[in-house]
Amino acid sequence: MKFKIAAFVLALAAPVAFAQTTTWKSDPAHSEVDFAIKHMSLTNVHGRFGAVDATITYDSANIAKSSVVATISVAGVDTGEAARDNHLKTDAFFDVAKYATATFQSTSVVKQPNGLKVTGNLTIKGITKPVVLDVDGPTAPVTGMDKKQHVGFSATTTLHRQDWGIGTSFPSAVLGDDVKIDIELDAAQQ
Numbered sequence: 001m002k003f004k005i006a007a008f009v010l011a012l013a014a015p016v017a018f019a020q021t022t023t024w025k026s027d028p029a030h031s032e033v034d035f036a037i038k039h040m041s042l043t044n045v046h047g048r049f050g051a052v053d054a055t056i057t058y059d060s061a062n063i064a065k066s067s068v069v070a071t072i073s074v075a076g077v078d079t080g081e082a083a084r085d086n087h088l089k090t091d092a093f094f095d096v097a098k099y100a101t102a103t104f105q106s107t108s109v110v111k112q113p114n115g116l117k118v119t120g121n122l123t124i125k126g127i128t129k130p131v132v133l134d135v136d137g138p139t140a141p142v143t144g145m146d147k148k149q150h151v152g153f154s155a156t157t158t159l160h161r162q163d164w165g166i167g168t169s170f171p172s173a174v175l176g177d178d179v180k181i182d183i184e185l186d187a188a189q190q
Contacts, residue, residue: 022064023190024151026054027144030186037161038176045084049102050076056153056187058138066109068118075100081143093167099125118155124164133157133183141189148188155183 005119012078031052036044050073059065075096089096106120107130111121116135121128137153159179163166 021057022058024056024058024187025190026052027186027188032180032184036180039175045079047077047079049074054185063109068104068120068132070104072102074102092169096124117136127164129163131157131159144188146188150186150188153185153187157181
């Protein structure tokens with residue numbers, strides 16, 4: 001009889017435990033921030049930033065209580081072309097000597113039919129502007145090699161480079177004004 005009562009109590013408590021707020025930390029080996037920008041109105045140049053360190057607080061019962069904080073290593077910018085990467089690190093673009101990282105702090109998280117809409121403040125080169133991320137995820141959790149639960153998030157947004165003082169001496173015919181951002185996060189439960 002005691003076993004049946006204990007099983008009943010556990011069965012009632014399971015949804016409550018699942019609905020609790022959980023914290024997730026990005027796995028640096030499987031998370032990245034990529035970008036694409038039009039060059040000479042001809043082709044898209046692709047690149048990626050260095051490490052991304054994100055912490056996600058996720059409340060499945062009340063999505064509005066969820067939040068994201070992330071730091072991105074701008075100093076690790078990589079387009080596959082060393083001369084271009086070195087130019088991007090100068091004060092004409094990211095000025096990594098002064099601003100080695102960019103940061104994102106969410107201000108709201110809203111459930112959408114196909115994922116989440118995360119609004120927040122993005123700071124690049126000391127300039128903070130609001131951005132909206134369209135997010136797919138979280139995926140169903142899986143157990144990683146580290147024995148922790150992992151979920152995936154994919155997010156996209158488009159930034160206007162001149163809003164952050166990036167490459168302002170280059171006209172849009174040479175360097176597109178819009179930069180497409182793609183974010184992939186593999187996050188482990190803490």
